[in-house]
Amino acid sequence: MTQPRNFGFGEDETILRDSARKFLADHAGVEALRRLVARDHTVAYESAVPPAPWDETLWQQMVELGWSALAAPERAGGLGMKMVAVAALAEEAGRAALVSPLVTALFATCALRECDTPAATAALRRIAGGEAMALAMTNDRGSWAVEDSDVAAAPSADGAELTGTACFVQDARKARAFVVAARGPAGLGLYVVDADAPGVTVLPDRVIDLTRDQARVRLAGVRVGADRIAAAGDAGAAALRRATPALLTIVAADMCGAGEWQLQTTTAYAQVRKQFDRPLGFFQAVKHPLVNMMLAVDQARSLVYNAACAIDSEPDQAERFARMAKASAGDMAALCSGRSVQLHGGIGFTWECDVHLWFKRQQHNQLLFGDAAYQRARLAALE
Amino acid sequence: MDGRRDTPEQAEFREYCRRWLRENRPPAPAFRLPEHAIEVMTEEQRTYLCAWQKKCYDAGLVGADYPKAYGGGGHQGFQRIASWEMSALGVPYMINVIGLGMAAPTILHHGTEEQKRRYLPPLLSGEEIWCQGFSEPGAGSDLAGVQTSAVRDGDNWIINGHKVWTSLAHFASWMILLARHSSADKYNGLTYFITPIAGAPGVTVRPLIKITGQTGFNEVLFEDAVIPDRLRVDEVGKGWQVAMTTLLHERGAAENAGSGGGQSVEDRLAALIALAKRMPRNGGTAWDDPVIRDRLMQIVVRVEGFRQVFRRARVGALTDHPMRIPLSSKLLISELNQDMAALALDIEGAFASLYLGDERAPDGAEWPLAYLNSYGITIAAGTSEIQRNILGERVLGLAKTK
Numbered sequence: 001m002t003q004p005r006n007f008g009f010g011e012d013e014t015i016l017r018d019s020a021r022k023f024l025a026d027h028a029g030v031e032a033l034r035r036l037v038a039r040d041h042t043v044a045y046e047s048a049v050p051p052a053p054w055d056e057t058l059w060q061q062m063v064e065l066g067w068s069a070l071a072a073p074e075r076a077g078g079l080g081m082k083m084v085a086v087a088a089l090a091e092e093a094g095r096a097a098l099v100s101p102l103v104t105a106l107f108a109t110c111a112l113r114e115c116d117t118p119a120a121t122a123a124l125r126r127i128a129g130g131e132a133m134a135l136a137m138t139n140d141r142g143s144w145a146v147e148d149s150d151v152a153a154a155p156s157a158d159g160a161e162l163t164g165t166a167c168f169v170q171d172a173r174k175a176r177a178f179v180v181a182a183r184g185p186a187g188l189g190l191y192v193v194d195a196d197a198p199g200v201t202v203l204p205d206r207v208i209d210l211t212r213d214q215a216r217v218r219l220a221g222v223r224v225g226a227d228r229i230a231a232a233g234d235a236g237a238a239a240l241r242r243a244t245p246a247l248l249t250i251v252a253a254d255m256c257g258a259g260e261w262q263l264q265t266t267t268a269y270a271q272v273r274k275q276f277d278r279p280l281g282f283f284q285a286v287k288h289p290l291v292n293m294m295l296a297v298d299q300a301r302s303l304v305y306n307a308a309c310a311i312d313s314e315p316d317q318a319e320r321f322a323r324m325a326k327a328s329a330g331d332m333a334a335l336c337s338g339r340s341v342q343l344h345g346g347i348g349f350t351w352e353c354d355v356h357l358w359f360k361r362q363q364h365n366q367l368l369f370g371d372a373a374y375q376r377a378r379l380a381a382l383e
Numbered sequence: 384m385d386g387r388r389d390t391p392e393q394a395e396f397r398e399y400c401r402r403w404l405r406e407n408r409p410p411a412p413a414f415r416l417p418e419h420a421i422e423v424m425t426e427e428q429r430t431y432l433c434a435w436q437k438k439c440y441d442a443g444l445v446g447a448d449y450p451k452a453y454g455g456g457g458h459q460g461f462q463r464i465a466s467w468e469m470s471a472l473g474v475p476y477m478i479n480v481i482g483l484g485m486a487a488p489t490i491l492h493h494g495t496e497e498q499k500r501r502y503l504p505p506l507l508s509g510e511e512i513w514c515q516g517f518s519e520p521g522a523g524s525d526l527a528g529v530q531t532s533a534v535r536d537g538d539n540w541i542i543n544g545h546k547v548w549t550s551l552a553h554f555a556s557w558m559i560l561l562a563r564h565s566s567a568d569k570y571n572g573l574t575y576f577i578t579p580i581a582g583a584p585g586v587t588v589r590p591l592i593k594i595t596g597q598t599g600f601n602e603v604l605f606e607d608a609v610i611p612d613r614l615r616v617d618e619v620g621k622g623w624q625v626a627m628t629t630l631l632h633e634r635g636a637a638e639n640a641g642s643g644g645g646q647s648v649e650d651r652l653a654a655l656i657a658l659a660k661r662m663p664r665n666g667g668t669a670w671d672d673p674v675i676r677d678r679l680m681q682i683v684v685r686v687e688g689f690r691q692v693f694r695r696a697r698v699g700a701l702t703d704h705p706m707r708i709p710l711s712s713k714l715l716i717s718e719l720n721q722d723m724a725a726l727a728l729d730i731e732g733a734f735a736s737l738y739l740g741d742e743r744a745p746d747g748a749e750w751p752l753a754y755l756n757s758y759g760i761t762i763a764a765g766t767s768e769i770q771r772n773i774l775g776e777r778v779l780g781l782a783k784t785k
Contacts, residue, residue: 281781
């Protein structure tokens with residue numbers, strides 16, 4: 001197979017991207033974001049249970065726009081859109097620092113669509129219909145290798161029984177259900193577990209990123225019926241491996257949108273803020289880092305679209321290109337975050353200035369599914 | 384770029400280029416062939432490379448997109464294919480890089496009919512070598528600071544001044560010259576000329592010794608050199624605008640330049656990885672060192688990023704500002720090459736101390752040489768600092784440094 005022109009980015013994808021940008025600007029702009037997460041630092045960082053506020057009405061509107069169904073195949077009630085469309089939407093989510101289970105729903109969708117079972121199709125149908133679902137696959141050692149789940153699956157008469165804790169689960173308190181990676185006698189399978197099922201406890205983490213909700217999900221003998229086993233035996237590991245390029249690409253796309261916001265916001269500030277009788281941007285010590293941010297965003301964005309396009313049309317190259325995209329996005333995010341605060345000067349160091357929200361989101365994004373150095377180590381193994 | 388978007392005619396031309404290049408690739412010369420045309424210093428290198436360019440031109444691989452009336456092939460969208468295939472096969476480069484990349488597009492855009500008919504055919508065939516007279520000792524990257532004077536004298540112009548860093552001037556028949564006809568206006572006081580070099584009265588070419596210890600660029604002195612008005616390009620006072628056309632090509636996307644061949648960035652990357660896998664380090668190879676491996680992978684990501692950035696530049700919906708990507712090309716590739724060479728030296732370790740002529744030098748000391756030479760590219764045609772100013776001002780809309 002060959003890579004199409006335009007990264008496969010056509011009219012449908014452009015319309016989706018532009019309408020998403022407008023919708024999020026209208027409904028999830030900076031003001032809304034501040035009302036939601038940043039009003040008070042004591043609430044954010046000092047309350048007994050960390051808050052996880054989100055706008056469920058907004059989520060329902062996004063569901064009506066088809067965003068939760070975007071990546072699901074048509075057989076499961078989804079729109080079956082190309083990965084470049086998914087990346088374009090994730091990019092807009094990052095630009096808006098969107099607080100929503102959207103990206104997590106896309107993760108779960110990408111894992112489930114690699115499982116060819118009625119249980120997976122049923123779960124995809126639920127996500128497409130607007131039930132938030134999260135992927136629970138990481139252990140308490142922070143390993144991103146797909147096989148490393150600490151949850152054990154014991155076969156039972158009518159399905160399986162899950163015991164153990166999944167860590168670093170994104171949007172855990174927004175999710176109605178989890179796609180849990182669990183190890184059984186045959187290997188790693190994927191199991192769909194409702195958040196309110198007996199034996200499930202969600203233990204919220206305190207997280208640096210105010211736009212994120214993360215938790216440990218403890219499973220104590222949770223019973224899963226056969227009709228909820230999305231990938232049996234060791235099929236789950238293979239499904240997660242196939243889904244990995246998509247997971248990496250979605251996070252990297254979010255980072256690119258956030259990076260572009262950091263670039264534009266900091267540039268705008270450098271145009272209006274004056275020092276020594278000149279706009280800040282007059283000085284090369286300010287101009288050059290802004291250009292470096294732009295170059296970094298452009299490289300990461302191009303690699304994200306390349307990875308998305310490879311997932312659609314050149315799957316044997318997808319992992320390589322997706323790891324490049326996540327590595328590039330990781331370095332870009334670190335640069336854009338650091339410079340966005342630094343170039344804002346004193347105000348950039350305050351709670352009042354919006355840049356901290358994106359700074360922390362990037363910080364979180366950088367480590368999701370492995371940081372830049374991790375991606376490069378995996379890349380070297382492919383060389 | 385590599386054939387996936389070709390029309391049937393382009394696909395056929397690409398096949399032809401591949402076949403022709405495979406069958407006509409010249410035997411490697413007994414002498415060392417420099418990595419870039421602007422490093423060519425000896426007569427034997429010149430003779431070899433000019434013959435190769437002529438052969439490629441006769442076969443239709445050079446000047447493919449120029450009109451037939453001016454010695455071109457009369458096609459559209461063929462040159463980037465020929466150039467790509469030349470680079471992909473790593474055949475010797477076209478020696479007339481400044482002619483093909485800068486003089487020819489400028490003359491095509493601004494020149495008179497007579498100028499196009501006279502100068503383009505021997506430029507494309509490599510029979511006449513071109514150089515570029517923009518830089519001056521006192522001006523640096525401030526191009527409009529040009530002081531070389533052009534004084535009108537009837538149908539002639541009298542040129543006096545001093546140009547520097549002039550690559551290929553020692554072989555050049557012609558120069559594209561930016562000169563000042565009026566000191567009243569920094570920008571509108573400039574006029575653009577075609578100037579004879581080889582053997583022209585009042586013109587002295589002196590080689591400069593580079594940081595590498597080699598020659599390859601020069602200073603050019605004009606002392607009452609006389610050139611006829613018919614060699615003026617565009618109107619008096621339009622020199623700055625014409626120079627911007629030249630710079631757009633010099634700084635713009637490399638694939639539109641009419642020259643190909645030489646080592647591609649992908650070839651250099653492959654050589655770099657091969658180097659790491661064979662250079663000794665701590666009882667293993669450099670490749671076994673996780674820090675080296677991480678830095679190599681940073682380069683791998685940047686090389687792919689460079690390719691994909693320019694792939695994205697062609698997709699209107701995925702570009703935010705029309706000049707955002709094209710203007711960054713020179714900056715990106717020059718710094719990428721510099722960082723690759725710097726990493727190669729770290730990979731070589733103690734062996735990086737060995738230079739040209741030492742038989743134990745890895746890869747014939749190409750990497751230390753490339754590292755030294757890389758600074759020529761991050762300085763020439765506007766330093767990396769100037770490139771960042773241009774991007775900041777034109778694309779991000781920041782206040783002008785000027």
